[in-house]
Amino acid sequence: GAVVSQHPSWVICKSGTSVKIECRSLDFQATTMFWYRQFPKQSLMLMATSNEGSKATYEQGVEKDKFLINHASLTLSTLTVTSAHPEDSSFYICSASGLTGGDEKLFFGSGTQLSVL
């Protein structure tokens, strides 16, 4: 199946600093990428949808100035958590959608565990 690479897999940062997470589709062009947040033992919460070359669409309640998303190319999207605080600590997962086998399939990165001290 298609591969989505997400880096870093784990990051610890001090409160007030910014953290950038990268998401790459390695073997297909992803016109749309999604960013999710997952709390322990909970489902995936969609944060935003990004389309290549345009501004991201944020879900209700997600601060766009705090979670900056850039989708500069068909294979790369980045999520920057600005001025991170302990309550931003979470598991962040990116995904990319691509048309394969006639279906719009969603492929996930391996996730990034963010811990803000």
Place this chain on the structure above:
Amino acid sequence: QQQVKQSPQSLIVQKGGISIINCAYENTAFDYFPWYQQFPGKGPALLIAIRPDVSEKKEGRFTISFNKSAKQFSLHIMDSQPGDSATYFCAVYNFNKFYFGSGTKLNVKP
């Protein structure tokens, strides 16, 4: 508003048994129904998926049953193995958006 409801929240099955996870939705516009498997600390991985024009799809030990009139679909894991122990999410899709169920934590006892 929750687009898809998943049950049970957790499931314990003996090795060799059948694991069954159910999902229900309301919006008939959804036209693609995937299941994802997630191990701790990893991103979800696509397991199997079905379109609404098919009532059943089987891939190895994994089967999706789809009931369009009832707006329900389920995942069956035959001959469940300890390695199947993971969290499973159903999802529904349309208009370039995926919505996920709340997840089912499966524990297969050896």
